[in-house]
Amino acid sequence: MPRYLFVRTRGNRLGRHPYPSETYHGRLRELTERLNVTDSTGRPVRISRTHRFRHTRATDLINAGVPIHVVMRYFGHLMPTMTMHYAKTRSEAAEREFLRYKKVTADGRVASNDPSDLFDLVHLDQRADRVLPNGWCLLPPRQVCAKGNACLTCDKFVTDGSRRDELERQLEDTENLISRRQTQFTARHGEPMGVDNIWLAGRMAETTALRKVLISLDELAVHSDGKTRAVRGTGTPTRRETTEGDNC
Known part of the structure; x- marks a missing residue:
């Protein structure tokens, strides 16, 4: 099984090489444009910026009550302070929702x-x-x-x-x-x-x-x-x- 999700299609008989980053981001950008992926306000969402998904996933896990040490392990964080950044985001979101x-x-x-x-x-x-x-x-x-x-x-x-x-x-x-x-x-x-x-x-x-x-x-x-x-x-x-x- 290849170690990469997106593998290079040429010169890669054993599947050991991933897409070049330029190709990867270009393909994702084209996909979002064709699917017309937008947020709740109608603005285009560039899924080529994959850190957005990481941020969203971490926040969702914390909002669901998953223990901090489990979220740390899931994301490979070395320090709790890295994970607590997402917990802070949760608190700020709760306050915004309350004040709406x-x-x-x-x-x-x-x-x-x-x-x-x-x-x-x-x-x-x-x-x-x-x-x-x-x-x-x-x-x-x-x-x-x-x-x-x-x-x-x-x-x-x-x-x-x-x-x-x-x-x-x-x-x-x-x-x-x-x-x-x-x-x-x-x-x-x-x-x-x-x-x-x-x-x-x-x-x-x-x-x-x-x-x-x-x-x-x-x-x-x-x-x-x-x-x-x-x-x-x-x-x-x-x-x-x-x-x-x-x-x-």
Whole structure:
């Protein structure tokens, strides 16, 4: 078996010689042009620059949770600092993704905190306990949550458009749960649960918060600058943010 993937086609009976670099890069350049290979913005991607693939592969492995020492061995890195360069890239990408959206609290208000301060509070790459399926917890790192899973009635809860699918699923699940429990309660007691029922009051507060958040996300998504905005807290009316030129 030849030791090279691209072997010279002439004067190479035993397959011991690779393409000259000029030929290799020229063929790859021609291939990308014929296939019209582009990135997400439509710009041509020159796959002849093979280090791009190496960089992408390393970042993908780290993002997938592959241990640093395994990535080191995979790429032949001699020092951990070489591999940690890609881990730093991952952290920067996480921050950029977080800052793409403005955050919305559980009552549909735009979070007043600076987006960078929010990222520091959440510590996406260090504080996994602050990352929720439907948003983030802004509780200071040294404080302990006393609300259990009642995030939708907490003023430390924020979310944004990137969590919309989970918020919609949570609303549907909660409404279905209320319906099932009401049916069971009525069958047992002859009448449905009243508004003074503690369990029902808690679930109704959650569905109210979820509807407010989803309505606010819809309004913020069509803001004049076209950027998705965010919402927060319970019990206050949804409002639009009118400030122009916000950073997302």
